[in-house]
Amino acid sequence: MQGILAGILTSVDVIGLYVLIPNIRYRLLLSVWTAALHMLFPLLGFELGNYLVRFLLEWGQWISSILLFCIGLHLLLFSHKNEKITISPVLLAVTASLDTFSVSVSFGMLNLEKTIFIISAGISALICSYGALVIARRSQVFFGKNIQIIAGIVFIIMSMLAIQQ
Numbered sequence: 001m002q003g004i005l006a007g008i009l010t011s012v013d014v015i016g017l018y019v020l021i022p023n024i025r026y027r028l029l030l031s032v033w034t035a036a037l038h039m040l041f042p043l044l045g046f047e048l049g050n051y052l053v054r055f056l057l058e059w060g061q062w063i064s065s066i067l068l069f070c071i072g073l074h075l076l077l078f079s080h081k082n083e084k085i086t087i088s089p090v091l092l093a094v095t096a097s098l099d100t101f102s103v104s105v106s107f108g109m110l111n112l113e114k115t116i117f118i119i120s121a122g123i124s125a126l127i128c129s130y131g132a133l134v135i136a137r138r139s140q141v142f143f144g145k146n147i148q149i150i151a152g153i154v155f156i157i158m159s160m161l162a163i164q165q
Contacts, residue, residue: 003113007120010103011038011128014096018132019139021075021092027137030089031130037097038125039118045104046114060098065159067095072155096129 014034024030071092100121 003116004120006112007117007122008124010042010100010121011124013099014038014125014129015132017096018092018129019136021133021136024089024092024133024136026089027130027133030092030133031126033089033093034096034129035122035126037093038100039122041097041101042104042118042121043114045101046118060101064095064098067091067098067159068155069159071095072152072157072159075152075155076149097125 018024018030018034104117
């Protein structure tokens with residue numbers, strides 16, 4: 001039961017990220033990528049955690065912060081243009097999933113059941129990311145182009161907060 005709950009909790013952060021991005025052409029593809037990475041990164045975390053724990057503890061928040069900042073800046077710079085912005089689904093999925101690696105190192109130390117946790121994280125990430133992307137698409141009707149500006153500012157703020165932690 002702990003593994004299932006841990007997998008769900010690990011995936012919930014995707015909602016906060018994806019609900020702010022309305023212009024995703026391939027929502028299902030992005031959701032599948034996110035789910036796959038939410039399974040791959042924890043697997044790597046369990047298996048390679050002892051070797052890479054120092055690197056990620058030192059640089060993980062910086063990498064995540066830089067990626068969030070760049071996505072936020074990209075959204076802000078292109079918010080005034082009439083064309084839709086395209087951000088690579090792979091980059092978004094990596095940004096949303098990178099933190100699962102370091103989290104899984106902790107769960108590995110707690111001796112959680114690896115398979116149950118990884119499957120739970122993948123299924124939860126798929127459901128959360130696709131649901132958030134559908135909500136984002138529908139919210140664009142209400143907020144229009146302002147959602148890009150809001151999303152850009154939120155990502156930049158998230159990147160700054162990630163650095164401070």
